[in-house]
Amino acid sequence: MRFMMIVKATSDSEAGVLPSQEQFDAMQKYNEELVRAGVLLAADGLMSSSNGIRISYPEPGGKPKIMDGPFTEAKELIAGYTLIEVKSREEAIEWALRMPDPHGFGQGEIELRQVFEIEELTNNDDLLAKETALRKQVKEQRQA
Amino acid sequence: MSVSDTHRTIDAIWRIESAKLIAVLTRIVRDIGLAEDLAHDALVIALEQWSQNGIPNNPGAWLMTTAKRRAIDLIRRNKLRDQKYSEVARNTDLYTEDDMDHNLDGEIGDDLLRLIFMTCHPVLPQEGRVALTLRLLCGLTTDEIARSFLAAEATIAQRIVRAKRTLRDRDIPFEVPAGEELSDRLSAVLEVIYLMFNEGYSATSGNQWIRPLICQEALRLGRVLAEIVPYEPEVHGLVALMEIQSSRFRTRVNSRGEPVLLMDQNRAEWDQLLIRRGLKALDRSQKLGRPFGPYSLQAAISACHAKAPTAPETDWIRIAALYEALSRVLPSPIVDLNRAVAVSMAFGPDFGLQIVDMLGNESSLKGYHLLPSVRGDLLVKLGRFDEARKEFEHAASMTRNERERELLLKRAAECNSAH
Amino acid sequence: MRFMFIVKATGYSEAGGNYNQKYTDAMIAYKKSLAGAGVLVSAEALHPSSTGIRIMYPSDSEKPEILVGPFLADQELIAEYTLIDVDSEADALNWALRMPVPTGCGEFKIEVRKLKKNLGFLRYSGTCALEADLKDQLSMLKNF
CATH class of the missing domain: 1.10.8 (Helicase, Ruva Protein; domain 3)
Known part of the structure; x- marks a missing residue:
């Protein structure tokens, strides 16, 4: 299963302040560890939101509204992400705990989210149960 | 907690x-x-x-x-x-x-490499290598391995015990082989990983849509190996092959659990992230500047399909050339048959038929049912239905697989009605 | 390759008697050594045929005929079996000859039989992948 570790933006990352050499080294070492364990799929850092745009749909079916960055609420913004492939949720948590504090200054925040995969979309118990019921119904109709 | x-x-x-x-x-x-x-x-x-x-x-x-x-x-x-x-x-x-x-970095990497050379040692039977590697390098439990192979837990457990004993009794050293032995032993390691992968890849059946565990483990182990021995092109080749094959996981079986052929797969659903990783791994293999080996070549062929936006846009000329190269490093009738079909796609069925006919003279291929079967398909393409029918009937008489025989006889019957 | 060691029933085993302690101990030690060598798949002892039934399909009738044990202690009766998985026939014979035999209980017979279709748990190989590729290519050949 795939998980995304989302590094939240901070006032520093939004101001375009690069991480210290120490933080940078720690992060690089961590990424190497992920690669050596064969679990890293992708990792990228994003430019600050001053570089971004937002497209919103204030009215359903209406025209999109375009807003240029920067955006203010730093906690809701993301600064980077790391995508990993692991065997269990616990393993993902373990890797997330090993990620170095991305910012320091008490602002570092990592969010761990599981990625939807086709299997989950098609192979859930509800759907399977419905399908079984449907099959049974069809079979009964044929016999009738 | x-x-x-x-x-x-x-x-x-x-x-x-x-x-x-x-x-x-x-x-x-x-x-x-x-x-x-x-x-x-x-x-x-x-x-x-x-x-x-x-x-x-x-x-x-x-x-x-x-x-x-x-x-x-x-x-x-x-x-x-x-x-x-x-x-x-x-x-x-x-x-x-x-x-x-x-x-952590250097030394443990070396120890891991020594360990995998040990678990994939040629003194062990193939199944022992696979079981021991899954157990010691992938950390799977005996139960998980048994379930992945639909085998009894006791059988797997005993295989592992036996493999460990053999390694001890034969006093197999914990080392990275040197000199000429290295390339042979590395191929043995890659073979074990690819065997694991194929086992998982082919095992999808019924409504078992969940990506088989061992497939994922094989890919992970390949990625690990690519980090420990980055200077070996075939390691990257194998990783590329597995990444690209994996990118089609979700499209290769339909909702009824039936296999979907490459041509009919929804390419929009291929996992672009894995394709990109595969192409990058292939690139790493190429950058090492040595001629492609069997895994890199197969990955390159797979990459041609991955890069084609639609099936008719496939670069068959390149695929034909890659199969030609593959037949030289991995000579086998199945590679030649693939080459014949690729050549037909690239240059026309006449040229493909020439290759198949040359193969037909080899006595080692007598009894290989795919040979007349492919020949039949090429003859159909050329409109020579009578000959094609005979080939399909011949192929049907050679196969032991009931379902395959039915399909071949159906093809033969279609040739009759094509007149 | 897998082999079955079939221990034939004797008048003694059919009477429900246990062979002496020495034999029982030797048998336990033997099974341990099989397991220690990683060749043991399974080993079971059967109750006497007095607890068994036979389902017979006579040639002139479609209905099965059920016979209740005990059955004649002839060559057909089995008392125990041991299933092993080894690398060669020589290994199998070697293990068979090391199987303990009770003393003082008359004639004792062990039959060694090779199991059919030793598929093991690996079903696929690199060739299978290439055969799948051929199938894919052929479907395109037919359609384009």
Whole structure:
């Protein structure tokens, strides 16, 4: 299963302040560890939101509204992400705990989210149960 | 944290750390079975202590230090019995948590490599290699391995015991083979990984849509190996092949659990991230500047399909050339048949038929039902239906697979009605 | 390759008697050594045929005929079996000859039989992948 570790933006990352050499080294070492364990799929850092745009749909079916960055609420913004492939949720948590504090200054925040995969979309118990019921119904109709 | 939470966390830590632990311990005690036992002992101690005192900051280093202590204790106890081991004990330094980090990168990578050369050693039968590798390098339980192969747990457990014994009895060294032996032994390792992958890849059937565990493990192990031996082009080739094949996982079986051929797959659903990773791995293989080996070539062929926006836009000329190269490094009738079909797609069925006809003269291919079957398909393409029908009937008489025979006879019947 | 060691029933085993302790101990040690060598798949002892039934399909009738044990202690009766998985026939014979035999209980017979279709658990190979590729290519050949 795939998980995304989302590094939240901070006032520093939004101001375009690069991480210290120490933080940078720690992060690089961590990424190497992920690669050596064969679990890293992708990792990228994003430019600050001053570089971004937002497209919103204030009215359903209406025209999109375009807003240029920067955006203010730093906690809701993301600064980077790391995508990993692991065997269990616990393993993902373990890797997330090993990620170095991305910012320091008490602002570092990592969010761990599981990625939807086709299997989950098609192979859930509800759907399977419905399908079984449907099959049974069809079979009964044929016999009738 | 509840006890069961702690257990689950420790499971996850075990999965991340076990191969490294076993690799380092094997270097110390020179016995794969003993190393696994010692690693397990450390895990048991962790379960006791962590449930009470919480999980330490650096659990990997904790496990390593604990396991090494036990290893060295054991060696000291055996000191009088075996002088060789006491030498080892004297020269083994115990890591503290601080200097663990310095040793993580190079040295453990080397130990992991030695371990995989051991579990994939040619003295073991193929199945023993696969089971032992999954157990020691992927950290799978015997039960997980058994379920992946639809085999009885006892059978797998006994295979593992036997493999460990053989390694011990034959005194197989814990080392990276040198010189000419290296390339042969590396192919054996790659073969085990690809075998694991294919087993998982082909096992999808019925409504078993969940990506088989061993497939994912094979891919992960390949990625690990690519980091430990980045200078071996075929390692990247194999990783590329597995990444690209994996990108089609979700499209290769339909909702009824039936296989979907490449041509009919929804290309929009192919996993672009894995394709990109595959192409990058192939690029790494190429940049090493040596001629492509069998895995890189197969990956390159797979890449042609991955890059084609639609099936008719496939670059058949390149595929034909790659199969030509593959037939030279991996000579086999199935490669030649693939080449014949690719050549037909690129240059027309006349040219494909020439290749098949040349193959037909080889006595080693007598009895290979795919030969007349492919010949039949090419003849149909050329409108020579009478000849095609005979080929399909011939092929049908050669196959032992009931379903395949039916399909071939159907093809033969279609030739009759084509007139 | 897998082999079955079939221990034939004797008048003694059919009477429900246990062979002496020495034999029982030797048998346990033997099974342990099989397991230790990683060749044991399974080993079971059967109750005497007095607890068994036979389902017979006579040639002139479609209905099965059920016979209740005990059956005659002839060559057909089995008392125990051991299933092993080894690398060669020589290994199998070697293990068979090491199987303990009770003393003082008359004639004792062990039959060694090779199991059919030793598929093991690996079903696929690199060739299978290439055969799948051929199928894919052929489907395109037919359609384009």
